[in-house]
Amino acid sequence: MAEQILLYPFRNRIKRSLGPSELEQWIEYQSLSIMKWQLDTLTGRPDGAFTDELGETEDTGQLTGSVGDSEGGICQLTTTASSGKYIGVYPNGLENQAGAGFKGNLSAVTWARIKTGSVLAKFEVGFIDDDDDAGAVNSLAGPTTNSHDCAVWCYDPADTGGLFWQGVHSANSQTPSKVEPGKFLPVINTYEWLGVALLGSAVKFMHADAYGNPNYESGWQASGITATDSLSPWIFVKSSSGTEVKLDINCWTAYQRRTSAND
Numbered sequence: 001m002a003e004q005i006l007l008y009p010f011r012n013r014i015k016r017s018l019g020p021s022e023l024e025q026w027i028e029y030q031s032l033s034i035m036k037w038q039l040d041t042l043t044g045r046p047d048g049a050f051t052d053e054l055g056e057t058e059d060t061g062q063l064t065g066s067v068g069d070s071e072g073g074i075c076q077l078t079t080t081a082s083s084g085k086y087i088g089v090y091p092n093g094l095e096n097q098a099g100a101g102f103k104g105n106l107s108a109v110t111w112a113r114i115k116t117g118s119v120l121a122k123f124e125v126g127f128i129d130d131d132d133d134a135g136a137v138n139s140l141a142g143p144t145t146n147s148h149d150c151a152v153w154c155y156d157p158a159d160t161g162g163l164f165w166q167g168v169h170s171a172n173s174q175t176p177s178k179v180e181p182g183k184f185l186p187v188i189n190t191y192e193w194l195g196v197a198l199l200g201s202a203v204k205f206m207h208a209d210a211y212g213n214p215n216y217e218s219g220w221q222a223s224g225i226t227a228t229d230s231l232s233p234w235i236f237v238k239s240s241s242g243t244e245v246k247l248d249i250n251c252w253t254a255y256q257r258r259t260s261a262n263d
Contacts (some may be wrong), residue, residue: 106256
């Protein structure tokens with residue numbers, strides 16, 4: 001006689017069986033209590049085919065897909081050879097925050113594995129509240145933001161005081177703040193992982209090397225975002241040198257709980 005299969009693949013049953021632990025979190029991630037989105041970069045897409053999966057805001061930027069010479073496939077963001085040109089992308093279906101947005105009170109997390117062929121550009125990875133912005137961050141030095149609510153890693157060569165990835169967060173009308181590890185900058189043609197986590201209104205910034213070995217985790221930044229606002233996962237590149245810039249996305253995911261209640 002066949003053995004009974006799992007009937008209730010939900011978080012409350014996992015907690016009841018394992019109690020609070022890292023193992024419980026790993027198993028919860030595989031359960032139906034977690035909503036996941038991930039960009040599929042390995043389906044042999046021709047140029048431009050990612051428009052089914054990604055929405056974009058751009059100033060003569062281009063969104064392309066390629067798998068021919070890339071392990072695991074890539075989604076490539078390309079600016080034109082003119083300073084100030086940009087392209088930003090987010091999961092399609094989240095335009096203007098329609099559908100299921102990602103929220104702090106649902107403990108949202110996003111990770112992206114990216115590399116670039118030039119550091120003469122501004123880059124952003126994280127969450128934003130308005131996908132029509134020409135970048136979540138206006139000035140990294142301030143910082144000041146274009147987005148009312150955002151939590152993004154940002155690298156900007158215009159910020160001569162700190163040529164590193166910096167974590168910027170803003171909660172509606174509050175003054176934006178930033179986290180400055182002072183140790184990571186994009187290395188040409190080298191992949192790295194950038195992660196942003198939300199917990200209620202708090203924000204955390206994470207970094208790992210190309211192999212996923214964690215090498216930085218900030219503390220929780222209080223009042224970093226508005227916990228109930230719908231946010232979009234976001235990746236952005238803007239040329240700052242008058243030359244074409246390419247940003248390769250090898251993997252990009254976002255996930256969160258389906259309910260904010262503690263069960």
